[in-house]
Amino acid sequence: xxxxxxxxxxxxxxxxxxxxxxxxxxxxxxxxxxxxxxxxxxxxxxxxxxxxxxxxxxxxxxxxxxxxxxxxxxxxxxxxxxxxxxxxxxxxxxxxxxxxxxxxxxxxxxxxxxxxxxxxxxxxxxxxxxxxxxxxxxxxxxxxxxxxxxxxxxxxxxxxxxxxxxxxxxxxxxxxxxxxxxxxxxxxxxxxxxxxxxxxxxxxxxxxxxxxxxxxxxxxxxxxxxxxxxxxxxxxxxxxxxxxxxxxxxxxxxxxxxxxxxxxxxxxxxxxxxxxxxxxxxxxxxxxxxxxxxxxxxxxxxxxxxxxxxxxxxxxxxxxxxxxxxxxxxxxxxxxxxxxxxxxxxxxxxxxxxxxxxxxxxxxxxxxxxxxxxxxxxxxxxxxxxxxxxxxxxxxxxxxxxxxxxxxxxxxxxxxxxxxxxxxxxxxxxxxxxxxxxxxxxxxxxxxxxxxxxxxxxxxxxxx
Numbered sequence: 255x256x257x258x259x260x261x262x263x264x265x266x267x268x269x270x271x272x273x274x275x276x277x278x279x280x281x282x283x284x285x286x287x288x289x290x291x292x293x294x295x296x297x298x299x300x301x302x303x304x305x306x307x308x309x310x311x312x313x314x315x316x317x318x319x320x321x322x323x324x325x326x327x328x329x330x331x332x333x334x335x336x337x338x339x340x341x342x343x344x345x346x347x348x349x350x351x352x353x354x355x356x357x358x359x360x361x362x363x364x365x366x367x368x369x370x371x372x373x374x375x376x377x378x379x380x381x382x383x384x385x386x387x388x389x390x391x392x393x394x395x396x397x398x399x400x401x402x403x404x405x406x407x408x409x410x411x412x413x414x415x416x417x418x419x420x421x422x423x424x425x426x427x428x429x430x431x432x433x434x435x436x437x438x439x440x441x442x443x444x445x446x447x448x449x450x451x452x453x454x455x456x457x458x459x460x461x462x463x464x465x466x467x468x469x470x471x472x473x474x475x476x477x478x479x480x481x482x483x484x485x486x487x488x489x490x491x492x493x494x495x496x497x498x499x500x501x502x503x504x505x506x507x508x509x510x511x512x513x514x515x516x517x518x519x520x521x522x523x524x525x526x527x528x529x530x531x532x533x534x535x536x537x538x539x540x541x542x543x544x545x546x547x548x549x550x551x552x553x554x555x556x557x558x559x560x561x562x563x564x565x566x567x568x569x570x571x572x573x574x575x576x577x578x579x580x581x582x583x584x585x586x587x588x589x590x591x592x593x594x595x596x597x598x599x600x601x602x603x604x605x606x607x608x609x610x611x612x613x614x615x616x617x618x619x620x621x622x623x624x625x626x627x628x629x630x631x632x633x634x635x636x637x638x639x640x641x642x643x644x645x646x647x648x649x650x651x652x653x654x655x656x657x658x659x660x661x662x663x664x665x666x667x668x669x670x671x672x673x674x675x676x677x678x679x680x681x682x683x684x685x686x687x688x689x690x691x692x693x694x695x696x697x698x699x700x701x702x703x704x705x706x707x708x709x710x711x712x713x714x715x716x717x718x
Contacts, residue, residue: 258434265426266419273418277411285404289397293365293376296395300363300378303329304391307340308383323348336375337394340382347389354379354392367397374398436464440471452479510537561687564599566636566707567592567629573608574627585622588612592629595636597707603683610680611640611703618644618701635689635709643700652693680705 303326310325326338326348337351355377357364363380374397382389436458446454455475458468513530516522522530574590581588608627615625619642628639655677677691684691688708695701 257437258430261430261434262423262426265430266423269422269426270419273415273422277415281404281407281411284407285400288400288403292395292397292400296376296378296393296397297365299335299395300380300391300393303335303338303393304380304382307389307391326350334395335393336396339392339394341390341392342388352394352396354394357392374401433464436460436468440464440468443471443475447475447478452482507537507541510534561598561600563596564601564604565594566597566599566604566638567594569601569604570608570627570629570638573605573612577612581616581625584616584619586616586619587622587624588627589625590627590629592627592638593631595629595631597636597709599687599707603686607680607683607705608638608640610677611705614677614703615640615642615644615701618642618646620645631709632706633709634706636707638705638707640703640705641700646695646697646699646701648697649695652695655693 306325306329307322310321322340326340327350329335335351337354338348339346339354340348352370352375355366355368357366357377357379363378366377366379368375368377376395376397377392378395379390379392382391436456439458440456443454443456452475455472456468457472458465460468513534517527517530517534570590570592574588578588612625612627619625623643626639626641628641630637681691684705684707690706692704693701694704
């Protein structure tokens with residue numbers, strides 16, 4: 255059963271219960287009030303008749319009850335009495351109107367309600383105070399109009415109740431439809447969202463609990479859409495990664511297989527055999543480098559870092575001092591100027607970031623040049639800049655630099671032994687450090703890579 259139907263039944267049941275109980279209570283109260291009034295009138299009429307009989311009996315010197323009969327006949331003509339019975343020792347002295355029921359004799363008056371032939375009566379019986387003559391007076395009053403009025407009220411109530419039930423049911427259905435309409439829209443939106451229409455939103459205008467539920471549904475749909483979009487983009491990146499990886503393997507493996515086949519055929523002279531072996535060795539080293547980079551990426555993705563408090567300037571200066579002789583042999587001047595700083599980092603991974611950045615700067619310098627490493631403590635962290643005066647790169651290439659296997663100059667990078675994973679590895683490592691990396695470059699002028707590591711909180715006793 256739908257919630258709208260449940261709400262309709264609940265409102266109709268409450269309407270039926272409230273109107274039914276209230277109406278019956280009003281009718282019952284009205285009837286009891288009318289019956290009590292009739293009983294009071296009957297008691298008053300009976301007492302007046304009783305006093306009249308007693309008074310006539312006192313002044314009647316003949317004691318033949320003729321005066322009492324005359325008085326009762328006169329009173330019967332002007333009152334609403336349905337029947338009168340004056341008896342002595344069970345024998346009727348005077349009787350008029352409807353038959354009166356015989357009631358057991360008691361010291362006081364007695365009241366009796368009963369029905370006869372679809373009519374309702376009230377009978378009052380009691381003794382009469384006489385001159386040593388025991389008499390008993392019984393008077394019958396018809397109260398059928400009270401019961402007839404109640405029957406008419408009940409009949410009218412039933413008709414009004416059915417009318418109100420119909421009108422109330424229609425109003426309840428309309429109210430239930432209005433109140434549950436947002437739920438229907440929300441349910442339809444949920445079905446469309448489940449069918450894959452991620453742009454679906456409920457957009458309920460209400461500000462009640464249902465409206466809040468709709469707003470939460472829309473927020474959930476936004477989050478779900480973002481999550482699915484991110485997953486799709488991740489899958490696309492993985493597919494692109496696998497395609498690039500397969501392409502990176504294809505070229506060296508083809509060369510290795512081709513030269514190995516030539517060596518196996520033993521149709522080469524010594525110089526050609528040496529050249530083939532050198533090519534196989536170089537391509538093997540490149541495959542080794544590729545596998546090591548992939549292994550580094552895998553390890554960085556799954557390992558938990560233990561960050562320590564450190565001064566980045568010390569590590570930068572140590573690494574630059576170590577690499578300066580190697581770079582000098584290639585006509586490259588490597589210099590650094592770093593201010594002391596304080597941040598949290600993992601030394602080995604930080605060294606890997608610096609090494610990759612310096613290696614990329616080296617590859618950008620074809621005929622020698624300059625590489626500068628600058629370090630400065632900023633308010634939000636320690637900033638490191640690696641600048642070179644190499645060939646630079648176009649603006650559209652900057653946003654792809656951290657993608658796996660991406661190269662600005664594919665032929666030259668492969669000749670230099672690059673596999674296009676260095677900056678990807680740097681980006682992953684800096685993510686683990688909650689750091690950032692950005693690039694600026696101009697073709698023919700050089701490139702600047704900016705790395706920012708979050709500032710570490712200084713503890714008591716630190717003199718930095």
